Amino acid sequence: MLRSLLTMNVFGALLIILNVATILGPIAGVALVYQSNLQEMVIPPQIQGIIDSGGASSADLNGATFFTGEALQLPQYVRSTVDTAARSVTIILSFANPLDVDLTMKSISANVVCSEHSYTLGYASLTQPTILKARQTSEMAIVCHWTIEAENHFSTAHSGESGVDVDVTEITVEVNGITIKSNEKYHIPNLPISMQIAPPQYVSSQPDLGTRTVKITFNFANPFSYALQINSVSASIACGTDGFLLGQASLAEPVTVPASSTSNFNILFGWTQDAENHFSTSHRDAKSLDVDIVGLTVNVNDITVKAPSSYHVPSVPLG
Numbered sequence: 001m002l003r004s005l006l007t008m009n010v011f012g013a014l015l016i017i018l019n020v021a022t023i024l025g026p027i028a029g030v031a032l033v034y035q036s037n038l039q040e041m042v043i044p045p046q047i048q049g050i051i052d053s054g055g056a057s058s059a060d061l062n063g064a065t066f067f068t069g070e071a072l073q074l075p076q077y078v079r080s081t082v083d084t085a086a087r088s089v090t091i092i093l094s095f096a097n098p099l100d101v102d103l104t105m106k107s108i109s110a111n112v113v114c115s116e117h118s119y120t121l122g123y124a125s126l127t128q129p130t131i132l133k134a135r136q137t138s139e140m141a142i143v144c145h146w147t148i149e150a151e152n153h154f155s156t157a158h159s160g161e162s163g164v165d166v167d168v169t170e171i172t173v174e175v176n177g178i179t180i181k182s183n184e185k186y187h188i189p190n191l192p193i194s195m196q197i198a199p200p201q202y203v204s205s206q207p208d209l210g211t212r213t214v215k216i217t218f219n220f221a222n223p224f225s226y227a228l229q230i231n232s233v234s235a236s237i238a239c240g241t242d243g244f245l246l247g248q249a250s251l252a253e254p255v256t257v258p259a260s261s262t263s264n265f266n267i268l269f270g271w272t273q274d275a276e277n278h279f280s281t282s283h284r285d286a287k288s289l290d291v292d293i294v295g296l297t298v299n300v301n302d303i304t305v306k307a308p309s310s311y312h313v314p315s316v317p318l319g
């Protein structure tokens, strides 16, 4: 039995402890730190005695059956739902409680990591305390809020995919007054991802004929519950008629976008000598020019967000 305990998952260990508590009396208040190795856990002496005497899959203890976890089923993935507005995914798990007592799942917290790239995507928590009825299968809901880093990871490393495999790690579970931490990974395949940071929206252009520059204004929406800092922006400016590269644009000044709101940012573009030559040769009599803003790349909170397509700006005055 010691061997099976040592290889058992956090839920198995938890149930054994709860079962022992039911039979032998409360051991609540004991915070158990379970690190995928029962020998590293601070084990109450009563439980240690049972582990040492074990061998059978269940033990008769003062007339009560002691559940050893061998019949345990891990929580099963049922389904998940995406909330685009809240930038979150809710994961529904079912759990068969093999014990004769109700369990009160008070909290769960965990990290959610991309399985393929070991990239931290966000943090998961139990939506509300949940009663897991004795000898019944109950459902519980865990919500995971994506970080901006996660959204960027989806759009760069999982472009075109509708879901990613994730590992839920560093799980902390609080049940019936007992807290257990685990370093185990819990794998969930093909979790849906449909949320992306919206590309900046073009607002307006303001040519300054004196300095031969154009100020181009964009609007950036921050869907997150914390402020974002736009640190740098780069883009190429091309002739909208023939694609001739006119020069580069960059961020005028850093901008803070408050939580759950939008802000404008400006990029500045100076006409190059090549651009002036292009105007005089290819657009000799034109008073204005269509331009394309190509490869707009925004650095926000040190994460790179790339606009998926170019922006067409008609009739920029040439002066």
Ligand SMILES: [Zn+2]
Pocket: 114, 115, 116, 117, 118, 119, 153, 157, 158, 164
């Ligand atoms: Zn990934």
Ligand SMILES: [Zn+2]
Pocket: 239, 240, 241, 242, 243, 244, 278, 282, 283
């Ligand atoms: Zn041109």
